[in-house]
Amino acid sequence: MSDATHGPDNLTGITPDTGLKIGKSDKDGPMLAADGTPLKTSLNRALRRQKRRALMLIAPLLLFILLTFIYPIGEMLFRSVENQIVGDTLPRTVRVLADWNPDETEVPGPAVFSALAKDMTVASEEKNHTRLGSRLNYEVSGISSLFRKTGRNVDDIGENYTEQFVALDPAWEDPQTFVDIFAGPRWVEANAAYDGEGRRPTFRLAEGVGEVLPQTASIYRDFARVVQVEDDDNPAEEEPWNSVYLALYEDLRDGAAIPADFPHAALLTAAQAAVPNFATTNLQAAFVDMDKDWTDREVWRTIQTYSAPYTTGYFLNAADLQLTPDGIAWRPENERVYITLFVRTLIMSTAITVACILLGYPIGWLLANLPSRQANLLMILVLLPFWTSLLVRTSAWKVLLQDQGVINDLLVWIGFVSDGNRLALINNATGTIIAMTHILLPFMILPLYSVMKTIPPSYLRAAKSLGATNWTAFWRVYFPQSVPGIGAGSILVFILAIGYYITPEIVGGTKGVFISNRIAYHISTSLNWGLAAALGAILLVIVMAFYWAYDRIVGIDNVKLGG
Structure with a gap:
């Protein structure tokens, strides 16, 4: 009950509602807050404070991600186009060589050799000539030894x-x-x-x-x-x-x-x-005395071609092409490996993903429908591989799959194959698919289980009570609800598979390796980081393209990990 004096509309003092009305009325100007500032200004100020507080809360995490993830990846990808070593090591030579026309003379004139003498003296003192030789050696074999030999003798010029x-x-x-x-x-x-x-x-x-x-x-x-x-x-x-x-x-x-x-x-x-x-020195002859390759026009054309600070050469090499003084051309047929590796990586990663779906779906269903005691025991078996070293698991498959291994011995013993026709299960695509399916299977089972666990069993009973067969009830009622788990597991398995290199390296041989194996090779062995960065960038684009296609077809919002 309320009356005209003490009702809720006649409270004394300032309330949040009446405070907004203190000052001027709507007719006389903008609505004011309790402190007398315009309401819009006060709200904007409050929102800015909230945003600043939220930013300060996540700032440490953003900084950590930026310094440990974004910046290193960006720095590595930048190497795919960076080519400043030629211009930085041979600045005088590059500047004079820009005017040389390789169609008019076999080798550049004396001014270029004079500039080269000065640049190589500096480079040999700074020990940069070997790095430059290694860079140009990616394009023309033999240049690395040319620069090493010249660096040892250039101080006499x-x-x-x-x-x-x-x-x-x-x-x-x-x-x-x-x-x-x-x-x-x-x-x-x-x-x-x-x-x-x-x-x-x-x-x-x-x-x-x-x-x-x-x-x-x-x-x-x-x-x-x-x-x-x-x-x-x-x-x-x-x-x-x-x-x-x-x-x-x-x-x-x-x-x-x-x-x-x-x-x-x-x-x-x-x-x-x-x-x-003064008695003069023939600088060209002096360089030729060090190494006769200085009369090779292709050496000079390569220096001229790759003298720009940025280049598309690494990306062209990653696509089995090459940047030549005459333009873009295919690499020799016996050197075209990267397109084959990209295609093989995508096909085998898809095969591994499909194999994980076929094997993981029944296991996920079993885990979701067994009593808790049995389901927990089975879950331990699913998680057990995570407690074993990846290298140990891969090496175990190498023992199992070899010609004289356990699997072939068992097949011969039961008479499935003859002793002279043992199956080739190692050092090929078959061995890679088998080993990686085993390694990546838990990443498919866990999302499937978490989604299936949320599907009420009563749905299937209701479908059967309405006359559906077991298959119809599964296909039209149960399976559509489990698709988000399949999507989540497929994304995990496919992305992990496409970047694996340890397992393919051990069990894949020459026909079962992925593009990631070549990336690892160029980073750790050949030290061609530019080509490795270009291959990695292309692989990243391919993965993002598949992700975009998946989002357009299935919808990333339909991917769930349960709940």
Whole structure:
């Protein structure tokens, strides 16, 4: 009961409802909250606070996933297009080689070999020439040994010019001469004050020296950097490389304009007057003496083709194609393996998934319909393989499936096959399917069991009471309700199967391995991470395509793990 004074509509004080009305009425302006701010602004502020609190709660998990999952995968996939090693290791060569037309000359001109001499000197000191050779060796066999052999002897190139500069004036043998010419005054001061603690001051070129002696300044800067970083020495105390004298000769030969106030201007002017009489070195012949493959046009075309910082070459190789100087072409027929492996992986993964459905469905039904005591005992047997090492289980199948193994001996004993016609169950697709079906079967049984457990047995009894046969009751009543379990189990088994490589490697031989085996090979053995990343990216796209197709046909919302 309520009256006009004490009813619920006549409460004294401010309530949540009346608080919203304090201030102005709807006619006079926007509705206000209890604190006098507009209601819309107050609600938006509250929503922002809620979102910030929710974000802070999940931020540690997001950060963990980003650092341990997303970033490593992204970094690995980036390797499938990254190709900066050629341009970073041979910057001068790549720049000059861009103007070379392989249709006009068999090999590039002297300027390219001069740039190569300087780049290879730096690369051999930094030990990068072997990495570059390994990268290009993926495209043309033999380049790796070419770069290794050249790296061992490239420091001798330009020695002829070193001797002539020193013979012209002994000052050219003094490292301080080059410091006076090329080093910036701030670096000279900081280097002189360096006491051996911490990092040595980073070398800086003097202002304007790159305009007067561009090639020498560039290679001397690399020399100083390598001496500091790689050798932890003082550039002011180390005699420059022979390639520095080669660059100095070329700058003076090309008519460098030496200002009167330039450091050691008289020394440089005297050297410039003498260089026309220097005995020159045929750089191309010097490289050919190291390895005759430097006259191979395909080597130079490969360097030119793969000089860009990014490449499609890895993805083309993953599809049995190759990027050549003439465009995209098929790889030699005896090297086309990846499309075959992709097709084999998909077919065998599908076969394994189907085998797991056929074997796992009856077991799931049995688990769901047995009394709890027997069902728990059977569940222990299903989970037992998880307590055994994957390697042990796979090795056990190798023993069982071999020609003289247990299975073949049993078949011979019962007379199913003759001793001379034992079944080939190992080192082929059959062995892979058998072993992986056994390993992945629990991943099918568990989703099926969890879904089947939620299907009331009364549904089947009701169908039978209405006249349905056992088959009709199963097919039209029970099976449709178990489809979500089949979907969940199939996704688990298929995705796990498509990425397996240990089991196929042990029992698959040459005809039962998956594409994942090649990915593992390129990561751990050949160290061709770019190709491994490209193969992995293609495999990821294929899996996502199947996932999308499954969602469109069946619907991912229909996948359940029970409940």
